Amino acid sequence: NAGVTQTPKFQVLKTGQSMTLQCAQDMNHEYMSWYRQDPGMGLRLIHYSVGAGITDQGEVPNGYNVSRSTTEDFPLRLLSAAPSQTSVYFCASSYGPPGNTEAFFGQGTRLTVV
């Protein structure tokens, strides 16, 4: 049982490049979320999903896309990377809504945009 797995762990992008951060969970959780963590700002919600085929925007969605074709996978796409997207990204999954049940986090992806 691996829990929530994110890849890659580290990534450097040039401004304007695109990439996909991968997230997979093996706990059969319906709820999945992407957060970004910036110094002094805690964790901010980018996008979330309440099940396969259902996604919606969080607090800071601009510049990011998501899709949820299976229960297990929830990739985050950066369309055209900008230096403001330099951050640590965490994927999380939970059995129920994160506002009501424990969220399990991946190990994070540290992204630098130059």
Added chain:
Amino acid sequence: GENVEQHPSTLSVQEGDSAVIKCTYSDSASNYFPWYKQELGKRPQLIIDIRSNVGEKKDQRIAVTLNKTAKHFSLHITETQPEDSAVYFCAASLSGGYNKLIFGAGTRLAVHP
């Protein structure tokens, strides 16, 4: 918009002392308040949570208190140990829709031997 304020941003204590971290929230309908611990370079992990129908919850050296009237909740760690050194995040649920969480900015706790 709704927010969660967390204080202090850094906290330094001697091993064996107590540590207290405080959070206030703005959504009066919030009913779930978890605390996550993030060790250096690691993922956040839930250490304790409390729901709005309870005023206090304890788990060994960790306790959380909730004052719904004042809209604030606190994490108390007694007999601190060096392995308690980490960043602690409080969070509060947001009413409606997806039932999201909103996080505080975090408190970096350093426990010195």
